Amino acid sequence: MLSGAEGALYGAGGGLVVEAVVTFGRLHAWQQARHVSRVAGDVLPKLGAYIDPPADSLAALFRVVLGCAAGWLLHGELGGMLAAVAVGASAPAVLAQMGSARTVTEALQLGTTPGVAAEGVPGAAPGSAVPGAPNPAVPQSASAVPGAPGASVASAAPASQVSPATASGEVGP
Numbered sequence: 001m002l003s004g005a006e007g008a009l010y011g012a013g014g015g016l017v018v019e020a021v022v023t024f025g026r027l028h029a030w031q032q033a034r035h036v037s038r039v040a041g042d043v044l045p046k047l048g049a050y051i052d053p054p055a056d057s058l059a060a061l062f063r064v065v066l067g068c069a070a071g072w073l074l075h076g077e078l079g080g081m082l083a084a085v086a087v088g089a090s091a092p093a094v095l096a097q098m099g100s101a102r103t104v105t106e107a108l109q110l111g112t113t114p115g116v117a118a119e120g121v122p123g124a125a126p127g128s129a130v131p132g133a134p135n136p137a138v139p140q141s142a143s144a145v146p147g148a149p150g151a152s153v154a155s156a157a158p159a160s161q162v163s164p165a166t167a168s169g170e171v172g173p
Helices: 003-042 053-073 081-089 092-099 102-107
Strands: none
Touching: 003 053, 003 081, 003 092, 053 081, 053 092, 081 092
16 A cells, blocks of 8 residues: 555656646647648648647646545555556546545435435436336326336336346346
């Protein structure tokens, strides 16, 4: 395991590596455009058309800071330098995933039975339900018709033909 300072340092390095790759991509595009323009006899494109120093510098700074933060936050989970660099390189995605994760307590408060509506879940539409579960806002007669709005796979067949194993998604005999 890494210390907090090591995780932060290596994470920042991962963010810096990604920013270097992005900058190289922009420089390479500029180089290719210059070659094409030179062969065609056109005016050569300026570097400023491919790199915007103030905006790119600010984006690089934030990418390094996010890499540093991700490395520090996850230092106890990281087994080595390469893992910390990888976390720093993917910091925006990792931190967004951590920010949207539900805790066990939140998941239990939603209910323990499958098909419970996801009321109160941040970002969920009002009345939205767990995917594949019948919509409680749609009357049972409407959801029993295949292709009807709110119809689920399990409710498309009569109740006598659906076994509990098939309704839960398991393969039947």
